[in-house]
Amino acid sequence: MDTKVRTFELTMWPHMRAAYNLARWLVRNDHDAEDIVQESFLKAYRAQESFRGSEAKTWMLSIVRNTAIDFLRRYKSSPTTTLSEPGYEPKDESPDPEHVLLQQTRRDQVRQAISHLEPEFREPIVLREIEGMSYKEIAAVLDIPMGTVMSRLSRARNLLLVELGGSKEVQHDLP
Amino acid sequence: MTCREAEPLLHARLDNELDMASSASIDLHLSDCRTCAAQYAALENLHAEIAAADLAYTPGSAFERRLSAQFLEEKKSPFRFWSASWLNAPVMAAAAIAVVLLIVSIPVLRTSRESDAVAGEILDNHLRSLQAVHPVDVPSSDQHTVKPWFQGKTDFSPPVPDLTKEGFILIGGRLEVIHQQPAAAIVYRRRQHVIDLYVSPSVGADSKPELRDLGGYHLLRWTQNNMSYWAVSDVDTTDLRTFASLIRGR
Numbered sequence: 558m559d560t561k562v563r564t565f566e567l568t569m570w571p572h573m574r575a576a577y578n579l580a581r582w583l584v585r586n587d588h589d590a591e592d593i594v595q596e597s598f599l600k601a602y603r604a605q606e607s608f609r610g611s612e613a614k615t616w617m618l619s620i621v622r623n624t625a626i627d628f629l630r631r632y633k634s635s636p637t638t639t640l641s642e643p644g645y646e647p648k649d650e651s652p653d654p655e656h657v658l659l660q661q662t663r664r665d666q667v668r669q670a671i672s673h674l675e676p677e678f679r680e681p682i683v684l685r686e687i688e689g690m691s692y693k694e695i696a697a698v699l700d701i702p703m704g705t706v707m708s709r710l711s712r713a714r715n716l717l718l719v720e721l722g723g724s725k726e727v728q729h730d731l732p
Numbered sequence: 733m734t735c736r737e738a739e740p741l742l743h744a745r746l747d748n749e750l751d752m753a754s755s756a757s758i759d760l761h762l763s764d765c766r767t768c769a770a771q772y773a774a775l776e777n778l779h780a781e782i783a784a785a786d787l788a789y790t791p792g793s794a795f796e797r798r799l800s801a802q803f804l805e806e807k808k809s810p811f812r813f814w815s816a817s818w819l820n821a822p823v824m825a826a827a828a829i830a831v832v833l834l835i836v837s838i839p840v841l842r843t844s845r846e847s848d849a850v851a852g853e854i855l856d857n858h859l860r861s862l863q864a865v866h867p868v869d870v871p872s873s874d875q876h877t878v879k880p881w882f883q884g885k886t887d888f889s890p891p892v893p894d895l896t897k898e899g900f901i902l903i904g905g906r907l908e909v910i911h912q913q914p915a916a917a918i919v920y921r922r923r924q925h926v927i928d929l930y931v932s933p934s935v936g937a938d939s940k941p942e943l944r945d946l947g948g949y950h951l952l953r954w955t956q957n958n959m960s961y962w963a964v965s966d967v968d969t970t971d972l973r974t975f976a977s978l979i980r981g982r
Contacts, residue, residue: 562803562804565803566803566804567901570800570803570804570873571873571896571901571902572873572896573791573796573799573873574788574790574791574872574873574874574876574877575874577789577790577791577795578788578789578790581789582789587792590789590791591791591792591795594791594795594799595799595802598799598802598803602803612897613896614896614897663781663785664784664785664786664787667781667782667785667787668785668787671782671787682782685747686779686782686783687782687787687788688788691747691749692744692747692749707740707743707744707749708740710743710747711739711740711743714743714775714778717778718774718775718778721778721781722774
């Protein structure tokens with residue numbers, strides 16, 4: 558029995574779904590997310606021997622994040638082009654808030670609002686609100702101090718309150 | 733405390749990252765300051781909305797199969813976890829013997845106590861699942877996949893905690909019928925040992941874990957919040973008790 562494969566299966570494989578989720582939120586489409594996850598798993602598999610920590614999840618996710626950043630840097634040069642990426646949910650062009658409300662479910666609105674965030678703010682929101690990770694874990698994945706995690710979360714949430722708050726007010730006005 | 737000082741603490745409080753002293757401190761400010769209290773309420777609401785939106789992406793099954801074929805052992809995938817190549821012959825022989833012993837021993841063990849009969853049934857079920865090609869209906873290491881799977885299939889929501897950090901890996905879940913009652917079986921692994929956690933509704937007061945040994949396997953039974961729990965495994969009793977504490981603690 559190959560112990561390297563076995564160890565990998567016991568320590569890294571359980572985090573595959575979380576790896577995919579993070580990749581998907583960062584690169585914004587399924588196909589690229591799959592490529593990122595595959596590449597990350599390959600790196601993790603090869604680097605297994607050098608992994609000494611007990612936090613396999615944060616180690617795996619930091620590999621995914623770095624792989625996604627490299628990928629975006631290499632293949633998606635301009636930040637503005639990311640908005641017209643295939644797989645990016647098209648934003649409704651209508652300026653009428655009631656029209657937007659009728660077109661999209663609240664779930665779509667929340668998803669879109671998070672997707673609109675700059676990566677710097679999107680990352681901590683995804684890791685905290687969707688993955689449920691602690692500040693310490695988020696700090697490990699993003700390689701930043703815990704204080705920075707807190708301040709980015711604060712900024713991200715305030716941005717989301719503004720983007721989501723507007724249509725909520727409209728909701729109250731509807732009969 | 734000024735509102736400026738309070739702002740970052742609002743987030744830490746929402747995320748359960750504050751110690752008792754800081755928590756008490758911010759709560760005091762919130763009771764005095766309407767603006768911050770309104771902001772905190774808005775943050776709580778946002779948190780609830782994001783949770784309700786259920787935004788975790790899951791990989792497609794084709795991709796998962798491809799990836800597992802690439803990285804997991806040959807002849808194994810999340811769906812073929814329990815194929816004979818993993819359970820080696822001596823273990824399976826022992827399991828078969830254990831089943832035979834159980835059939836022989838049940839009349840001896842069975843008393844008027846209903847729980848003894850249930851214990852036998854639980855062990856039977858556990859042993860059968862060890863030999864099954866598909867021991868779980870929903871194969872996933874992710875609690876966000878396994879827990880909602882039971883919605884609509886059972887009228888209760890079983891706990892499916894992520895215990896990876898504590899060394900118990902979630903394998904998945906399946907539906908069972910134990911003693912004519914629907915039960916959720918949540919399957920974990922501890923090193924090479926399988927732990928089946930059977931959860932079903934029950935009535936009566938909470939009870940502490942009670943250990944039983946049957947055919948070389950350990951069973952722990954307890955009740956909590958009108959749910960009955962059976963944890964069964966051949967893992968050592970210390971580990972099984974640790975597992976039970978972790979489940980009870982969540």
